[in-house]
Amino acid sequence: MNRRNAYFTIAALAASFVWAYSATLRDLVISWEREPDYSHGFLVIPFALGFLWLRRADLKQVEIQPSAWALSLIIVSLLVRWVGHRYAFDSLDGYSMILWLAGATWLIAGRQFLLWALPAIGFLIFMVPLPFQVERLLSVPLQRVATEVSCFVLQCLGQPAFAEGTTILLGNQELHVERACSGLRIFLGTIALAFAYLIASRRELWEQTILLFSVIPIALVANALRIVVTGLLYRFVGNDEAIQRFCHDSAGWFMILVAATLFAITQIFLTCLIRRVEVMRMDDLLSRSRAEA
Incomplete structure (x- = not known):
C-alpha cells in the first residue's frame, strides 16, 4: 500500500x-x-x-x-x-x-x-x-461477603455487630450494605489498576498470575474496611447526611487508593520473596575476576 x-x-x-x-x-x-x-x-x-x-x-x-x-x-x-x-x-x-x-x-x-x-x-x-446480568451476578455475592467480613471485623473490635442478610445490626443502628456498597467499584478499579501495572512492568507470567489473583482478596479487604469505618462512624459520631455522603462517595475513591497500596505491598513482597538470578557467561565471569584481582 x-x-x-x-x-x-x-x-x-x-x-x-x-x-x-x-x-x-x-x-x-x-x-x-x-x-x-x-x-x-x-x-x-x-x-x-x-x-x-x-x-x-x-x-x-x-x-x-x-x-x-x-x-x-x-x-x-x-x-x-x-x-x-x-x-x-x-x-x-x-x-x-x-x-x-x-x-x-x-x-x-x-x-x-x-x-x-x-x-x-x-x-x-x-x-x-459490564452487562447488567454480569453486574448483578457479581454484586450479590460481593454484598454478602462484604457484610460477613465487615461484621466479623467489627466484632473483633468489640462492637455489638450481627449480620442479617445484607444488613449489619450495630447496637441501635442498622447498617444496610446496599448494591452501591457491594464493592463493585473497588473491584473493577483494582482490576484495572492491576492490569495497568502488569502491562507496564512486564513481569514473569507466574508473577502476573499471582498478582492478578491477589486482586480479589485485596478488593474484598478494602471494601470491608470501608464498611467497618462507616459502622464506627455511625456508632460513635451519628447517622447524618454528611457521613452518608462521605461513606458512599469519598470513601469509595479512598478505598481504591487503599486497594492500590495493598497491591503495591503484594508486589514488593513477591520481589523480596524471589531473588533474581544473574546469568553470566564464563568469559564475562573470568574478566570480572581479573578486574577485581
Whole structure:
C-alpha cells in the first residue's frame, strides 16, 4: 500500500468510526458521569495511550504489513454490535467498538503492529460498563461477603455487630450494605489498576498470575474496611447526611487508593520473596575476576 492509499484508508476508517460509534462514545461518557462504579472510565483512554508510549521502543522491530484478513475481525465486530442491538445488550456496542479498533489497526498496519498495540487496545475493555446480568451476578455475592467480613471485623473490635442478610445490626443502628456498597467499584478499579501495572512492568507470567489473583482478596479487604469505618462512624459520631455522603462517595475513591497500596505491598513482597538470578557467561565471569584481582 503506497502512502496515498494509506492516507485515504486511514481517513475513510476514521470517518466511518465517527459515523458508527459517536453515539456509543457519548453513551459511555454518560455512564462514566452517572454511574460511580464506572467513573474510572475517564482514565482508561489516557492510560492506554500511555501504554503505547511505554512500548515505543519495541515499535522499531515491528514491520508494517497491511492485511486484508483484518476485514474478518471488522465483520465480527459488526456482528457483535448487531447482536447487542437485537437482544438489548448495550454493553456489546462498546465491546464491538474495541474489536473494530483492533481490526482497523490490523488492516492499516498489519498483524505485528496489532500485537504491539494489543495491550493498549485490550485495556479499553475497562471503559465499557459490564452487562447488567454480569453486574448483578457479581454484586450479590460481593454484598454478602462484604457484610460477613465487615461484621466479623467489627466484632473483633468489640462492637455489638450481627449480620442479617445484607444488613449489619450495630447496637441501635442498622447498617444496610446496599448494591452501591457491594464493592463493585473497588473491584473493577483494582482490576484495572492491576492490569495497568502488569502491562507496564512486564513481569514473569507466574508473577502476573499471582498478582492478578491477589486482586480479589485485596478488593474484598478494602471494601470491608470501608464498611467497618462507616459502622464506627455511625456508632460513635451519628447517622447524618454528611457521613452518608462521605461513606458512599469519598470513601469509595479512598478505598481504591487503599486497594492500590495493598497491591503495591503484594508486589514488593513477591520481589523480596524471589531473588533474581544473574546469568553470566564464563568469559564475562573470568574478566570480572581479573578486574577485581
